[in-house]
Amino acid sequence: MSANPRPRRTPYPLAVVLAVLALLAAVPAHARPAADGRAQAELSLKEAAKGTEVTVTGTGWPAGTVVMLLLCGQNMIGGTNSCANDAGRAVSVAADGRFRGALAIVAPPRPCPCVVNVTSVNGDGSTLGLPVRITDHPVAELPAESGQARLAVLTGVRLEGEDGVLTWFGAPPSRRFTVTVGNMGSAPVKDPVFQIGTAHGVFAPLWEEHRWKGTIPPGQKAEVALDVTLGAGDHGDYTVSLKYGDKVLAAQPWGVGRPYGVLLFWGLLLAVVPAGAFRIGMAVVDRVRPRTAAGTTTGGRARGPALPGRPARPGRHRAPVPPAAPAAASAATAPDPGQPAETATAVLPWFTPDGVPGEHRAPQTSAPSEHRSTTKGNP
Incomplete structure (x- = not known):
């Protein structure tokens, strides 16, 4: 009995993936959800005649909300007054964020360029304008936006920012004034000019103009960031205000610390400069004082002789020279002219010429005779 071969089974995961890819390829591109999650919409026709219908499909809209479809002229400048409000239609958004609705093409109250305005009524307020051409409808230039x-x-x-080390030494402190503003009017705001005011304590603020680059459409908001800088060394309690036109929009307090590094610098300067000036002055006075031939100055201070091979340094005082011996002592210690120079001995001034330290002599009672021997021990 031969064994029956087992039937080959199709791998189910691969079959499911192929089926999903086929379904995605069959779905129109305008019906797919937006990859970035934003609200999108498309028209089935770019040009239509009056009395026909166009299909509007959208993706990425808030689930469970209502979307309003209106056909408007002049790109809906001026609001719904340029739209065919009677022919408008409301469409519900499905759970997956998609909607689909048909809109009748009628003559709007304003000439073209025309758009189909898609607005989320009770959702996040998203609005899109889809351009469409209407056959046999007049076309005119767009009027200037008013409002x-x-x-x-x-x-x-x-207020964003912090003080650095240079600010501690008196550098100008700076901050970035950040605020979120919204356009509550009916006209867009392009490159608005704000005024930044800085007030110190109870004084009036000093205003400075700052231009912000950008456009804020009606009903939209934007974050405005402007730089604020004080003067060098400024400290204390400040108030920074933001004004647009004649209206002050916001104010923020700012406490600026005292630059203690400047005080430390001035303290060191007041201590070092006088000491340095005193030393320089003393060196100048010591150099310009007149000196005598003996090496002493007029003030009575003496200088010792310079060492051999080393010049004397000005401004450095030597030990005073002892006074000279009396004239009598000098004469007593002078050598005998008839005696050779090498045999002459110096006698100290406090000893007599006929006395030697440590030798006892008998007192002499009379002057010695010329013929009498003075040898010690003879009668």
């Missing part, structure tokens, strides 16, 4: 720009502070008022 007023009105900025208001929403949140996020703060």
Whole structure:
């Protein structure tokens, strides 16, 4: 009995992957969810005649919300007054963020360029304008945008930054004033000019203009960051204010520390400079004082002889020279002219010429005779 061969089974994971890829390829591109999670929408026709319908499909919209579809002229400048409000339609968004709705093409109250405005009514307020051409509808140039720009502070008022080592030594302290503002008007704000005011204590603020690069559309918000810098060495309690036009939008306190490094520098300067000036003055006075031929100055201070091979240093005082011996002592110690120089001996001034230290002599009662022997021991 031969064994029946087992049937080959198709690997189910591979079959499932192939089926999913086939379904994705069959789905239109405009019906796929947005990869970045943003709200997107498309029209089935870019140009349509009056009385026809276009299909609007969207992805990435908040689930369970309602989307309003309106056909408007002049790119919806001026609001819904340029839209065909009677032909508008509301469409619900599915759980996956998609919607699909048909919109009738009618003549809007304003000439083209025309758009289909898609707005989330009770969602996150997302709005898209899809351009469309309407056959046999007049086209005119877009009017200038009218309305007023009105900025208001929403949140996020703060001063960013810290003081460094140079600020401790008197460098100008600086901060970045950051605030989130919103455009509450009907016209966009392009490159607005703000004013930054710094007030010290109870004094009035000093205003300085700062231009912020960017555009804030109506109903939108933006984070504005402006640099604030004080003067060198400024310290104390300050208040930084932000003003747009004639209205102060926000204010923030700023406590600036005292630059103690400057005080330390001046203290060292006041101690070192007088000491250095005193030493320089003494050196100059010592150099310019007149000196006598004996090596003493007029002030009575003497200088010792310079060592051989080493010049005397000015400004360095030597030990005073002892006074000279009296004239009598000098005469007593002078050598005999008739005696050879090498046999002459110096006699100290406090000994008599006929006395030797340590030798006892009998007192002499009379002058010796010329013929009498003075040899010791003779009668």
